Amino acid sequence: MLFAGVLITACATAPTRPPAPISSGQPRPDVTPTPEPTPEIEPTPHTPTIPVPGETQRPMVDRSKYVTPPHMVGRDVRRIAVLLPFSHSSSSVREQASGLLAAIEMAMFDQGNDDILLLPKDTAGDARKAAQVTKEVIDEGADVIIGPLFAESVRASASIAREDKIPLLAFSNDRSAAGGGAFLMSFPPEEEVSRVVDWAVLNGVNRFAFIGPDNTYSRRVETALRFEAARRGGAVIGAEFYDPSDNAPVDDARAISDRIKLVLNQGVSKVAVMIPDRGVRLRGVAPLLPYYGVSLRRLQYIGTSLWEDPDIWREPVLENAAYATQSPEDTRLFQRGFSNVYGRQPTSLSSLGYDAAALAIAFLDDGVVTEAEITDYDGFRGVNGLFRFRSDGTIERGLAVMSVQASGPTLLDEAATDFRPSVN
Known part of the structure; x- marks a missing residue:
């Protein structure tokens, strides 16, 4: 099995289940940015709670109007939005966005969860566009948002998402973008x-x-x-x-x-x-x-x-x-696994996408995303080694010398x- 022993888990506990092999044949989540999935009625409403300062529960919402592709009708669908600059003017940025999405898909396979739907959106690296697509994914039922990449986009997305108590696992390396529901998965x-x-x-x-x-x-x-x-x-x-x-x-x-x-x-x-x-x-x-x-x-x-x-x-x-x-052994394991799956080397940020997706899936296992979970004192172990989030949204990492x-x-x-x- 791929990455046995380095999956995201709370440090004090064992994984709740082993990862599914890449070749398991489980349905591939819909990760294509376009066209958007055909809306369907989801029969079982469910409201996760996401505590924030001053409030204890996410507002009640009607999940029956959320995006649900035909093959997922009848499931208790959890939705993870992915906001990345797929059409950025810089080819290197587009490459990083593609590498992040590939690693996120890979985590979906490894976790073997067929109740998770990805909602990828293009921010184009623009803060106004990021705010726009954040509203879109909220309307489509996002429970957690992975991304954006740049600090201004993170701030713009967080300002929209916090109204609905939806956390962001973002990739900016700028500490000033953290907080207000944004948690930075970066290497500061x-x-x-x-x-x-x-x-x-x-x-x-x-x-x-x-x-x-x-x-x-x-x-x-x-x-x-x-x-x-x-x-x-x-x-x-x-x-x-x-x-x-x-x-x-x-x-x-x-x-x-x-x-x-x-x-x-x-x-x-x-x-x-x-x-x-x-x-x-x-x-x-x-x-x-x-x-x-x-x-x-x-x-x-x-x-x-x-x-x-x-x-x-x-x-x-x-x-x-x-x-x-980061730990060289963890890095080698991830690079080997990514190369085996995609036939190419990961980008420098790809591993962050893997950890963000694995973490989001773990949080959604019980249908609840809480601040206490995200800021777990013991932290988590991912493909980049040990990490945990501070209450201000910045990250603390266990690094090698x-x-x-x-x-x-x-x-x-x-x-x-x-x-x-x-x-x-």
Whole structure:
């Protein structure tokens, strides 16, 4: 069976049933964006409850008018809407949307639930369109919404869906889009920074420096680095931002090197240097610090999942550098399963679609979607490893720490298998 042991389940309990094999022959849910299914009368009304602050139950609705394709008439149908930018102007975004939908379909097969109907809609990557299709899927009976992808679309959809107490499992990496019924299934850089800083401090390094491109992602990483270092009793001794088009930012590298040398000369044994970049730029920046006189033995390069990049693994200066990412074993299992089913590799976000769908199906098993379920303290284990949602809609993940080696990354510290007692 596919993904035995990595299906979404509450961490404290076993799966309620095993996944159905891909080749089980169970009816394929209707996942084609067009044409829309022919409306039919559903004979058995059912009203799930979705508590939100200030209210305890989802308003009573007439489910008899909801979309039900002919082959599902007579079943207690649960509907999962999928809002993604299928017609976005960017081919890479369209590819991600397609990969997400493919993984969502795959989860449907693995869970073997023939009472779930998918309602895919195209947001085109536009917030106004996202709001429009959110209204459509609510009218069609959506119990849970998977998506959208972009922050503005998430906000627009959540503002509509919260009126009907329908939760969103969205894919934006922008934490400001969380909350108000939107729960982000993403890989936020803040989680990766927290994990690798934890690892560094546990290994005796509590002084940090930063050098990275001047962009939104890099700024988020630098802010997170300062916060995470400070709350563990460490400090960031300096930060430099370089022009993202500059593959050899010598002035910025010299400036941060001077600060590092000053601290090392004051008795600090080692400094961890965060560089949230990849490819040619990372290979150009990292060697500049030793070039400007910082002893490589007293540097610990650290990074984010951007370093999951074969282009950098053979850079000698980066040997033994550390970065945080999802569990490599979980990643390999998902990639192998996806490739076996579709004959191609998944996109970088596909696994999020799988976990979101498996989670939505698990929530709908009893016909009830509650905030308590979504924010379960013990969390869940999916194809991306351990995760749980905070009450503000952001996600907390159990991540591994990897070491850069010429032959490929090796595991330094395994991903957590359960969460610590405290919640951030």
